[in-house]
Amino acid sequence: MLEREANSGWVFGLLERGTNKIRLFEVERRDMDTLLPIIADNCAPGSVIISDGWKAYGGIATLDHTFRHRWVNHRVSFISPTDPQVHTQSIEASWGALKSDMRHLHGTNPSLFATYLFSYMFRRFYNREKIMQQLLEAIRQQYPV
Numbered sequence: 174m175l176e177r178e179a180n181s182g183w184v185f186g187l188l189e190r191g192t193n194k195i196r197l198f199e200v201e202r203r204d205m206d207t208l209l210p211i212i213a214d215n216c217a218p219g220s221v222i223i224s225d226g227w228k229a230y231g232g233i234a235t236l237d238h239t240f241r242h243r244w245v246n247h248r249v250s251f252i253s254p255t256d257p258q259v260h261t262q263s264i265e266a267s268w269g270a271l272k273s274d275m276r277h278l279h280g281t282n283p284s285l286f287a288t289y290l291f292s293y294m295f296r297r298f299y300n301r302e303k304i305m306q307q308l309l310e311a312i313r314q315q316y317p318v
Contacts, residue, residue, distance in 0.1 A: 184271075184290065187215055188264045193298045195267055197290040205229040213238055225261050270297075 183203055187196045196215055200207050208229045216222060218238045224230045226246050233242040243259045245252065253259035274293055275281060281289055299307045 185211060186264055186267060187212070188267060190263060193300060195294055195297060197294055199287055199290065203229060205232045209233065209236060212236065216240065223259055223261065
């Protein structure tokens with residue numbers, strides 16, 4: 174998990190390792206009261222939550238979802254010296270990819286910003302393959318005839 178300034182406000186992200194699933198949320202604040210409910214609502218009980226040492230993540234252990242919280246201190250290193258699986262490299266790479274993806278827009282319309290995030294998440298999940306076919310299938314599932 175990590176957040177990044179983007180356009181107006183911030184983008185908070187959750188990434189599921191081993192899949193192409195990423196969830197991005199536009200948030201006004203990066204505090205515990207904003208981020209912990211997003212984590213609780215979008216992570217499966219029993220998940221291992223890996224983060225950096227941002228103060229707002231300190232309350233993850235208080236959530237009633239049996240989350241295990243592992244974190245890496247970026248002041249010391251970007252990968253835990255005791256466990257190489259504890260890192261934020263995947264979400265960091267995703268921020269770079271998102272920024273690159275949005276550069277072709279030559280600026281963004283603030284009223285459409287959530288749409289840009291959704292588009293990025295959808296295309297990423299389907300590896301940018303057969304996007305139109307995937308979109309039509311998602312519509313068919315959402316609105317069965």
